[in-house]
Amino acid sequence: MFDRNSIVQGLQEIDKLKSQVQDVHVPLKVFEYIDEGRNPQLYTKNCMEKALNKNEQVKGKIDSYRKFRAHLLEELSQVFPNETMKYWTSRGDDVNRIP
Template identity: 35%
Template sequence: MDNAAPNSSSSAAATAAAVAAAAASGNGVQGGDRPEDPSKQNLAQVTASIQRTLGLLHQLNLNVSSFSSASQLPLLQRLNALVAELDTMQKLAEGCNIQVPMEVVNLIDDGKNPDEFTRDVLNSCIAKNQITKGKTDAFKSLRKHLLEELEEAFPEDIEAYRQIRATSAAVIHRLSAFWKC
């Protein structure tokens, strides 16, 4: 039993620390960086509550590991303080919209670094981006080749096509400038 309690406690502490780190860095918070966002306003309070809870868990671990009948009252007081802090944390967390992917929680439960998840997601995005860029470059090359072939076969039509493209590009540019205002 001595081994089970610290492991589950350290796993819970690691999960809480990861959620606090994600909250502090703004990861997973919906609504952007607007200061009037209520979830951003409660974020610091939730993070502080998580830190207080971790401190209480540490104190409880120390009390339990050196338990004697004389330390029963302080242990009960710390348990009551932990319950009150968890209640406070739950009430504060209702105002925040922080989403932690289950993969991150599973990594933490397995004793691994949650940064592995971020690294894997970024590597996956980079690979998909390279594939998409390759496809885009292939289509650009095909377009260029087709225009060259068509210009040899139909020079007048290609010149008219280029004028139409230039005119429509100018109109699109003016409209995009108008809509930015």
């Protein structure tokens, strides 16, 4: 059935190699995938998909804030042209590029 000597030798070999992998951190979820008989690479795939989705959401928010800022500055420049010009000048922006 099982050769106890080979198991002991295998465990001793693993113990000798442990110093080479001390800095490797495996998420507990990976072990759960393995225990459930699932491919642990699916964990990585799922994490990557979640990260991509989150990045898309954040990019959308950034784009929305940029559009809002541009629209706000455009409206402010129509209502408060002098103050807006001072704002642009204080930032060191090129006055000719102002929308």
